[in-house]
Amino acid sequence: MASTKQQITFFLSAALILTFTQTGFAQTSTTNLGQLSCLLEPSKSSDLSSEVPGIIRELKVQRGDTVKKGQVLMSLNSDVEQATLETARARLNFAVRKLQRNEALYKDKLISDHEQDELLTEKRLAMLQAEEALVRLHQREVRSPFSGVITDVVKEPGEYIDDSHFLQVVSLDPLHAQVIFQAELYGKIKKDTPVTLFTQGSEQGFTGRVKTLDPVIDAASDTFGITVEINNDQQQLIAGSRCRIEISGLSESIQ
DSSP, X not given: XXXXXXXXXXXXXXXXXXXXXXXXXXXXXXXXXXXXXXXXXXEEEEEEOOSSOEXXXXXXXXXXXXEOTTOEEEEEOOHHHHHHHHHHHHHHHHHHHHHHHHHHHHHTTOSOHHHXXXXXXXHHHHHHHHHHHHHHHHTTEEEOSSSEEXXXXXXXXXXXXXXXXOEEEEEEEEEEEEEEEEGGGTTTSOTTOEEXXXXXTOOOOEEEEEEEEOSSOBTTTTEEEEEEEEOOTTOOSOTTOBEEEEETTSSSOOO
């Protein structure tokens, strides 16, 4: 009886070991041939700050708003800068009129070359002062560097801001997927290779391409990364989603 129990125990143990070994091998094989991670991210992200410190006069956007490249997002109090610009323009207009009034005198040799040069220099300096005043006025505004969506606003009108960030804008079209692979696939994936991306829990595929590849393999993890670019003009994909990809040209889908 004892011998029979020992035989049964031996066969059960052997079966469990065999099952574990086969499962472990299959998992290892799949992992070695596939991606280790995939995450959708905005293709651009910018934490905006102000070129100059000041008090917020108007905040034109809120979290979730869609913005266009060059759109004014925030403006500071700028009464002093506006007055400076108007003064500089008045000086420029005066210098232009003064030069025009003396053109006939210069042609008739009634004023010297030196006096004419002073008039031209006065006009030039007034023009530069007006341009400088306009630049300083524009520094009181913050514009979007690209088209995208506002994801964070940490200041309100009336608050003081400096060079620390107060607003974040991200681009959701296209999206980027950061994908990590094991080193044995290095060289098998090429730049601009077509890919199909699937978000977690969905079988709907989205076409894209390999945008960049890491130039070196990370020695510590024995992995390398690629960046996949996916068109998202219909806003069907959500940044932050986990994903998987299939890459054309490989012997099997990578997932």
